[in-house]
Amino acid sequence: MNLIIIKYGLLIGAILASTAVVTGPLNPQKLFTDPENAQLTADSVYQFGSDVFYKELDKPGNEYMKSSVSGYSQSLIATNDMDNTFQEQWNRGVTAFESGYSDSTTAFYELLDAHDLPTAQQKVAVCRQFSLADTEFEQSLEYFAAAKASATPGSAQGFTIGMVIPRIEAIREECQNAEISCKMAVLADTSQDPAGFSANVKDTQGHIKEIQRIYPELKGLSSDFS
Incomplete structure (x- = not known):
């Protein structure tokens, strides 16, 4: 802006x-x-x-x-109430995001051991962690949208939230793609297809690496992302 x-x-x-x-x-x-x-x-x-x-x-x-200026407050000067609401929603958004980030990366490392799990149910459960992370990312975006609605577009808060949301949206998309690759890997494993399992694990890893590439950009925008 x-x-x-x-x-x-x-x-x-x-x-x-x-x-x-x-x-x-x-x-x-x-x-x-x-x-x-x-x-x-x-x-x-x-x-x-x-x-x-x-x-x-x-x-x-x-x-x-x-x-x-879409999604921002239509008041160009923030009030104390707006600042307080922003901080409250921002804190909730960061907490939900960090939980999703942890779940998504943990899920990938569990997928690497899926081949050794004894039952198909246990293998499938590995991918549910990605689904949980996706839900947490979705929740964080709702909180950040509420924070944006309490920010003025020309403020430092407005600038930060405007840069944060697109990056979290990109991370969420990578998480969704990782879940698909994870399920394909599990399907290949249960079908006795080691080559297919390896290929889909590699695809899943690619999406996780992209998540890990974007994450430092968030830390560069705010120290609240640890």
């Missing part, structure tokens, strides 16, 4: 709001705490700037910018 454009929107709002002191209220419900005295507050100025900014985004030709 272009910070210059956001600041430009706030500046327009501030200028128009200041003009309103002379010409009369443009939006009494949001600009003035007391319409009788036309008293402006900082919150009303910023809110008006937000309204101007998002109104401009709705005009033709601004589709790219509109998509850039």
Whole structure:
């Protein structure tokens, strides 16, 4: 998101709001705490700037910018409540993600020993760990989406969450693909097909390596990812 454009929107709002002191209220419900005295507050100025900014985004030709702020709060200045909500949802998202990451990598190492498991049921159970990880990744994305909805697009929090979500989505996709490869490996093993088992284990490993490649990018964005 272009910070210059956001600041430009706030500046327009501030200028128009200041003009309103002379010409009369443009939006009494949001600009003035007391319409009788036309008293402006900082919150009303910023809110008006937000309204101007998002109104401009709705005009033709601004589709790219509109998509850039999709999912964020439509208030360009965060409140304390927004910051608190962000932190709460962020913490939950990190916890759910870390659990999914641990389960996905553990599942791969268990798959390597699947050939030695005595029953088909035990072999199949190895792949369920990937399914559990997928559920945890899904939950983490829900938490992060809630955090994003409490963040302003031009803030440091907004930048971080905007970079984190796509990477977790990519990790989740790799986990889903790893689960498919895992099931194919188990099927090959139960069918007495060692070559097929090895090939699908290798595919599963490739997806896990991609997960492990992306993970440091998350740690680079926030120390909360350990």
